[in-house]
């Protein structure tokens with residue numbers, strides 16, 4: 001995603017400082033909206049990024065109890081979300097559209113010269129865009145919501161406020177620019193927008209109105225949807241199957257695009273970054289205030305259990321929550337009551353982990369690590385079979401036969417449903433990170449109820465009572481210390 005610079009933004013203000021915060025994967029996709037529907041199941045599905053403290057009813061403190069984030073700046077446990085996108089097939093079924101990565105969140109220093117910008121206060125939250133719009137309102141709020149039809153062969157294609165009506169060969173980029181002027185008093189408002197405003201001269205920078213005099217840093221989210229994967233399922237000239245992409249809230253126009261931000265920053269850190277990170281390269285690495293977590297760790301930061309126990313991806317007969325498609329041009333009606341198609345209205349009470357593992361005598365589950373074919377996590381012995389389970393791998397790695405020294409190994413790991421690896425030492429970068437659940441969600445080929453790693457990830461087990469065979473590097477150690485400190489702080493806040 002990082003190569004897709006928003007041309008318009010760069011040209012608009014080439015001298016303004018900014019940084020791009022990468023969020024390599026969604027934290028979760030579900031019918032949750034802690035701003036608009038606190039403590040409830042939301043009316044529509046969102047793709048949500050950021051800290052795993054996410055909860056249906058959350059405060060700033062909740063964000064600070066995160067143990068990881070799907071965005072890479074350590075110290076930003078904010079949550080960012082936009083509606084999920086679906087493709088409606090000609091037969092009426094909906095199919096979820098995949099994202100390319102997670103999101104790129106731009107932090108743009110767009111205050112007028114000489115005006116200082118403030119970090120968001122605790123509990124600050126806001127919504128950009130209006131989900132009920134189905135036609136172009138030709139106002140600042142509308143300009144802040146846009147779409148780029150990505151076509152490497154036709155760069156510079158103008159951005160639109162509606163969904164493009166042609167296939168975008170390299171995907172559809174959804175863009176949400178948040179208001180950057182604040183009333184200086186309210187961290188939220190009943191409509192979640194009136195405590196903030198856009199600058200006088202337009203959405204993307206300038207002087208704040210007198211009603212909202214405090215300049216905040218501007219937040220701008222980009223999500224790249226793989227709409228091109230559906231190119232063979234529609235034809236722009238087919239009048240019986242008009243523009244087929246639809247947001248989770250039933251919007252097939254794009255005018256109802258919106259985004260939500262809930263502040264979870266380490267506020268002094270954000271303020272220091274605002275004051276000192278004045279590079280206009282956009283590279284987050286150029287901001288010396290920031291420490292970054294590796295992409296793999298951010299990708300592994302996924303919720304173990306969703307708050308709403310229902311399927312919202314794949315092919316579905318209805319949009320999640322059974323929202324109707326409302327093409328407008330009038331404003332979409334408010335839902336008249338709870339969904340009538342049997343969609344759940346209660347939050348899940350599951351507390352177990354999706355990756356919970358069976359108990360195996362003499363072994364303990366360490367967590368979900370990462371692996372790659374170019375630098376294997378465990379290299380001493382391996383096997384694979386179509387009836388693999390964790391116990392089977394344990395027994396292979398315990399058996400003196402696998403180990404030339406005639407004794408069992410200290411670690412084993414299962415991967416890609418059917419592979420088994422053993423070692424006395426695990427490559428340090430491959431070890432699971434405390435607080436990062438990981439994506440070991442592939443069922444074992446020999447037992448569908450337990451997990452045997454996944455693509456590029458490994459379910460790692462350690463011989464119980466054995467010493468730690470991991471060789472620790474300096475940076476690794478620093479990171480672990482940080483995580484440990486953070487966990488203590490998080491527990492304090494949560495209790």
Ligand SMILES: *[C@@H]1O[C@H](CO)[C@@H](O)[C@H](O)[C@H]1NC(C)=O
Pocket residue numbers: 038039040057
């Ligand atoms: C959410 O928070 C509000 C305000 O503190 C409270 O009234 C409500 O009961 C909470 N709901 C849940 C489900 O925790």
Ligand SMILES: *[C@@H]1O[C@H](CO)[C@@H](O)[C@H](O)[C@H]1NC(C)=O
Pocket residue numbers: 089090091092093315
């Ligand atoms: C509609 O078409 C899609 C794509 O071919 C297919 O996956 C889905 O199962 C179909 N739905 C029904 C109800 O037949």
Ligand SMILES: *[C@@H]1O[C@H](CO)[C@@H](O)[C@H](O)[C@H]1NC(C)=O
Pocket residue numbers: 138
């Ligand atoms: C949009 O608004 C501008 C200025 O407010 C006006 O000049 C223009 O004609 C409007 N366009 C449409 C399509 O209404």
Ligand SMILES: *[C@@H]1O[C@H](CO)[C@@H](O)[C@H](O)[C@H]1NC(C)=O
Pocket residue numbers: 349350
């Ligand atoms: C959790 O929810 C299920 C289904 O709604 C219910 O049967 C169960 O009693 C609940 N468990 C707890 C501990 O509340």
Ligand SMILES: *[C@@H]1O[C@H](CO)[C@@H](O)[C@H](O)[C@H]1NC(C)=O
Pocket residue numbers: 059061492493
């Ligand atoms: C949040 O945490 C701070 C510091 O631990 C505490 O003083 C404050 O009361 C908490 N606020 C809420 C709303 O729980």
